[in-house]
Amino acid sequence: MTGTSVYEQVQKQSASEVMELEQYLPLVKRIAYHLKGRLPDSVFVEDLIQSGVVGLIEAMQKFNANQGASFETYAGIRIRGSMLDEIRKGDWTPRSVYRKSRAVSEAINQVESKIGREARDEEIAEEMGVTLKEYHHILQDTNSAQLLSIDQPDHEELSEGRMVGQNMSPFGELAESGFQQALVNEISNLPDKEKLVMSLYYDEELNLKEIGEVLDVSESRVSQIHSQAVKRIRSRMADWIQ
Secondary structure (H helix, E strand, O other): OOOOOHHHHHHOOOHHHHHHHHHHHHHHHHHHHHHHOOOOOOOOHHHHHHHHHHHHHHHHHHOOHHHOOOHHHHHHHHHHHHHHHHHHHHOOOOHHHHHHHHHHHHHHHHHHHHHOOOOOHHHHHHHHOOOHHHHHHHHHHHHHHHHHHHOOOOHHHHHOOHHHOOOOOHHHHHHHHHHHHHHHHHHHOOOHHHHHHHHHHHHOOOOHHHHHHHHOOOHHHHHHHHHHHHHHHHHHOHHHHO
C-alpha cells in the first residue's frame, strides 16, 4: 500500500479508539475474504485487510449518527470502498479486457436486435467472428474485471448521506429509482440459468466455486455464465449506462 501505513495510522488513535478498532476487525476480515472470493489470485487478502482497516479508521472519524444509518452499515461501505480503491490503484486489469467485454455486449445487442429473443452462446460467438471455445475463453477472461466493476458503488457518496435519501434532487431520485427498476426488470428477464447464478452470487453471496457446487458445474463454467449475464444486461441497458 502507498502513503501512511496502517500501523502508523493505528498508532495515532487513542486507547479507546484502538479498542473500538479491534472490535470491528472481524468485520474487516469478513468483507476482505468475501471480496477475495470474487477476485483473481493476484489480489492478496492481506492487502485487502490492510486497506480495509484504513477504511474502518476513516469510518470512525467521519461517522454521523444523525444520518440515520448504523455504524456497522456505514463502516461496511467505507471498508469495502477502501479495499476496492486499493485494487483499482493496482491497475491489474489490462485495457484489452475492457475492450473485449464491450465487444461481447455489442455482439449480444446486435444478435438480440436481429432475432428478437435471447442470444445463445453460439450466435454471439458467430457475431464476433470467433469459435465457441474462444468466446467462452473471452467470457472467463473478462469476468474478473466485471466483478470489480459491479462491486463499485460510489461509496463516498453513499457514506456521506445519499443512502438515507439526502442531497438528491427530485429528478435525481426519479432517475435513480428508474434505473434500479430497469435493472431489476432486466435481471428478471435473463435466461433461467443466468438469473439463478446472479441470484446466488448477489443475493445469497456465494462465490463462484460455491455456485458451481450448487449447480454441479465447474467454477470456470459459472464464471462464463456470470460474465455473459452481466454483458447481456449491459447490452439491454445501453441507454441507461452510456
